[in-house]
Amino acid sequence: MSTTLYRYLLYAGMAVLLGALGTYLASATGLTGPLLVLGLLLLALGMKGFEQLKGFAYTTVIFAAVSAAMFYPQYFIQVGDYKLSKLIMPLLQVIMFGMGTTMTFNDFIGIVKTPKAVIIGVFCQFLIMPSLGFAIANLFNFPPEIAAGVILIGSSPSGLASNVMALIAKANVALSITITTCATLLAPVMTPLLMKTLAGQFIEIDFWSMVWDITKSSSPGIGFIINQYLKKVAEFLKITCR
Numbered sequence: 001m002s003t004t005l006y007r008y009l010l011y012a013g014m015a016v017l018l019g020a021l022g023t024y025l026a027s028a029t030g031l032t033g034p035l036l037v038l039g040l041l042l043l044a045l046g047m048k049g050f051e052q053l054k055g056f057a058y059t060t061v062i063f064a065a066v067s068a069a070m071f072y073p074q075y076f077i078q079v080g081d082y083k084l085s086k087l088i089m090p091l092l093q094v095i096m097f098g099m100g101t102t103m104t105f106n107d108f109i110g111i112v113k114t115p116k117a118v119i120i121g122v123f124c125q126f127l128i129m130p131s132l133g134f135a136i137a138n139l140f141n142f143p144p145e146i147a148a149g150v151i152l153i154g155s156s157p158s159g160l161a162s163n164v165m166a167l168i169a170k171a172n173v174a175l176s177i178t179i180t181t182c183a184t185l186l187a188p189v190m191t192p193l194l195m196k197t198l199a200g201q202f203i204e205i206d207f208w209s210m211v212w213d214i215t216k217s218s219s220p221g222i223g224f225i226i227n228q229y230l231k232k233v234a235e236f237l238k239i240t241c242r
Contacts, residue, residue, distance in 0.1 A: 006049025013042030033071030040064035055165075069146055077145045085145045085203055114175060121179035126190050129154040134198045144202040148195070151202075155194040157183035 016039035023031040044060040047053035069076045077084060133154025137147035158180050166176035183190075192210035199205055 003049055006046050008046075009042050009049075010046030013039050013044075013046055015039075016042060033067070036067045036071070037064050040067060069149075070140070070142075073143050073146050076149075077143055083145070085148065109178075114178070117175055118178050118182060121175065122182045122186065125158060125179065125183045126155075126186070126194065129158075130194045130198055137202070147202040148199040148205075151199040152191075152195060155191045155198070157187045157191075 016035050020032050020035035020039055023029065023035060040060050041064050044057045044064065047057040047060060130151060131154075133151040137150045142150065162176060162180060166172065188211060192205070192207050195210065196205045196207040
């Protein structure tokens with residue numbers, strides 16, 4: 001697509017978002033949800049055409065998905081007789097496996113070089129994010145399944161995206177990679193623990209079952225081994241998931 005088309009998509013997205021704001025102020029909330037989701041998606045598409053904005057497209061799509069879940073939670077709770085809360089574990093396993101495929105032995109060198117910074121970073125990782133997820137879930141009074149999902153997002157380790165953000169912000173990328181590596185290795189225990197403590201107030205969480213499922217099925221270690229010793233497989237997975 002040409003740059004002009006991407007620019008029109010950006011303009012259309014901003015116009016639709018203004019329309020969403022107008023409907024909200026006019027108490028016509030029945031239109032706010034669809035306009036908000038559409039506006040964010042148009043913005044994301046438009047951002048793909050500009051090098052300076054391309055990095056924000058993925059985040060904007062996430063905002064669109066969150067907006068859809070906020071305005072139409074019923075579609076994210078159950079499909080027919082199948083409760084979508086059962087997808088929490090498989091999705092968590094996929095996340096853990098994906099994190100493992102980004103790790104190499106070199107990532108562990110930073111632990112030796114800057115142990116204090118790594119400890120502080122990992123501590124904040126498993127304190128601030130889960131706390132924010134829990135606060136948001138309570139503040140907006142989400143249904144139990146969506147509340148648990150928000151907390152799950154906060155309780156999962158930061159992935160490759162955080163390292164990219166560190167690069168864009170011209171921060172300490174090596175430290176970011178090291179913290180991500182440590183958080184990923186701790187996740188099979190810390191994520192179930194946080195889910196049991198925080199999300200357990202909304203839905204039933206079996207701590208040991210979650211620990212065992214993550215460890216035996218898609219632990220970061222499996223992804224790490226594939227990335228380290230099966231380079232062709234790792235490269236195929238990276239290309240497939242782009």
